[in-house]
Amino acid sequence: MTVDQLLQALALPDSTRVQQRVPKKLLVEHGAATAQDKRLIQDGIDEITWLASLKPHLIGVPEHEDEHRHYREAAVLSLSLRPGTRPARLVELLHRAVPHPVLLATTVDDSLGLSVAHLRRSQTEAEQVVQDGPLMSVQVPPEGGGAAFRTALALANQPRTDLFALVQGWMDTIAALDAAQETGSFVPSTSRAQAEARHAALQQFRGLRAQAAELRARAMKERQLARQVALNEELRSISALMESLRQKLMVGGG
Structure with a gap:
């Protein structure tokens, strides 16, 4: 699966498309905690692209707010890495740097990985958000995960209660593909439980x-x-x- 094929599967409204390159220096400034992270960003990343911005008025899904978080929008980003780069740390840094929940497509050495995580308000720093719970990630098989996975990814097939439910829906879809790595067959979950x-x-x-x-x-x-x-x-x-x-x-x- 390519990034373009992913966007086709997501079937997002044209109005959500951003297609804007994000300078690496922004990730250095907002995501790099150490000199090693800064070197990794400079040496490992080829390009970061903001593909789409999913705002309530554009997708018909309400924002979400509770005592822990306020989701005003979600984002779809792509992260293109240079050959031989190990993606794990860079994926983690990008999710932590963006103040909105992100569905991230990471490409390296002709492979595509998908990841998403929830965010919550920081308990120590005002106006800051931190990752809430584990990062859900999966390597997409070369054939793209099959027609059932691509159908399940579509925005129209995700929960639409609010943006939190939408993000959780993508997490559950990615988790189902992860399970398919062991069973050989993609079966979407039918409930949160x-x-x-x-x-x-x-x-x-x-x-x-x-x-x-x-x-x-x-x-x-x-x-x-x-x-x-x-x-x-x-x-x-x-x-x-x-x-x-x-x-x-x-x-x-x-």
Whole structure:
């Protein structure tokens, strides 16, 4: 999937389009906490583009305000990195630098990553916002995630209660694509509770996979037969649990 294909999938109103290049110095001034971050921005980023601004009067979705946050708009940005650049830190810096929730498309070495996070008011600095909760991110498969994913991304298919719900909808859609990396099939979540259950199952699945890899390595080195048998039995139990979790991911976590 390319950035242009992403924009086609999002199906945003023409009135939201910005298509404006963002100078790297703005990210240096507002996002770089250390000299190392500044070097990473200068050396790793090729281009930052503000693709679209999703304001209530342009998309028909109300703003959101509660005691923790005030979403007046959301944004769609692209981040183009130079070959060989590791994106994780730069993606984090950009999300923290923009005062609105951002759906970010990051391209590097012919791959596309999508990320989004919630923001909240800073408890220590007036008029500042900070990331609220984990960053939701995923690498989009070369084929673009399939027609079902591209359909699910569309603005018209996101919750429209308010901008918080819209951002959460994109987070849940990205999380469903992340689950599809393990199941081979994209299945959108049908509710917030289902999305949360799937995300928890996915984290547990990946934790068990790492545990299984460690057990296999230990079993290969083990010389005592009884201990080998015990390790293999533990592996079988983990594999059975992983398969159960995989089924939950495939049917939507229910």
